[in-house]
Amino acid sequence: MGTEKITPMEPKYPSASKTVMTDLVLPSDTNPINNLFGGELLARMDRAACIAAERHSEQVVVTASVNHVHFRKPVPLGSLLTLEAKVSRAFGTSMEVFIDVWKEEHEKRAKEKVNEAIYTFVAVSKDGIPVAVPPIVPETALEQERYDGALRRRQLSLILAGKLKPEDATELKALFS
Numbered sequence: 001m002g003t004e005k006i007t008p009m010e011p012k013y014p015s016a017s018k019t020v021m022t023d024l025v026l027p028s029d030t031n032p033i034n035n036l037f038g039g040e041l042l043a044r045m046d047r048a049a050c051i052a053a054e055r056h057s058e059q060v061v062v063t064a065s066v067n068h069v070h071f072r073k074p075v076p077l078g079s080l081l082t083l084e085a086k087v088s089r090a091f092g093t094s095m096e097v098f099i100d101v102w103k104e105e106h107e108k109r110a111k112e113k114v115n116e117a118i119y120t121f122v123a124v125s126k127d128g129i130p131v132a133v134p135p136i137v138p139e140t141a142l143e144q145e146r147y148d149g150a151l152r153r154r155q156l157s158l159i160l161a162g163k164l165k166p167e168d169a170t171e172l173k174a175l176f177s
């Protein structure tokens with residue numbers, strides 16, 4: 001009486017969330033020295049990562065945190081920019097998403113990695129309340145490596161957001177012991 005059964009969700013693979021977006025860098029996307037504007041890249045990554053998180057969770061998602069962005073190389077006007085986003089780990093209601101970015105410059109047309117970023121999304125109901133997401137099972141060596149590091153990155157992000165005390169970040173502390 002009154003005991004509600006919670007059915008565990010079927011785990012999914014990172015490949016189920018894989019999202020690839022290719023687009024041009026146009027004049028309105030650039031800074032005064034004709035390279036892609038950082039904020040434009042952040043927005044494109046947010047869009048690709050959002051789709052990946054929605055594919056994994058099959059829910060509406062919101063960006064909870066931008067955990068890491070590394071602008072390694074400039075992306076000139078006229079380049080083709082390809083973004084690949086995949087969920088690397090799912091927790092209760094949140095998901096870590098990796099975004100890898102490559103450019104193909106107008107004259108060269110060889111793909112070169114320019115950027116990597118890690119965002120966190122939370123699946124929410126229509127009222128914006130966090131809802132549970134399926135677990136994830138890594139398949140490749142890179143997926144496993146990203147999965148393994150996700151708990152540390154989550155703890156760091158929660159400390160920075162003031163939601164976790166540093167002394168409770170056991171995984172993170174283990175890195176330095």
Ligand SMILES: CC(C)(COP(=O)(O)OP(=O)(O)OC[C@H]1O[C@@H](n2cnc3c(N)ncnc32)[C@H](O)[C@@H]1OP(=O)(O)O)[C@@H](O)C(=O)NCCC(=O)NCCS
Nearest residue numbers: 062063064065091092093094120122128130154157158161
């Ligand atoms: C993200 C949001 C839904 C979290 O809601 P909340 O009531 O704070 O919920 P909680 O603290 O219980 O956190 C819910 C989940 O988010 C995770 N989370 C919250 N803040 C986080 C952060 N800064 N980094 C990583 N994960 C975070 C929690 O760890 C928890 O994950 P879990 O269920 O997998 O354990 C809420 O803060 C929100 O709606 N923010 C605005 C989102 C938005 O509008 N984004 C677009 C900006 S333009």
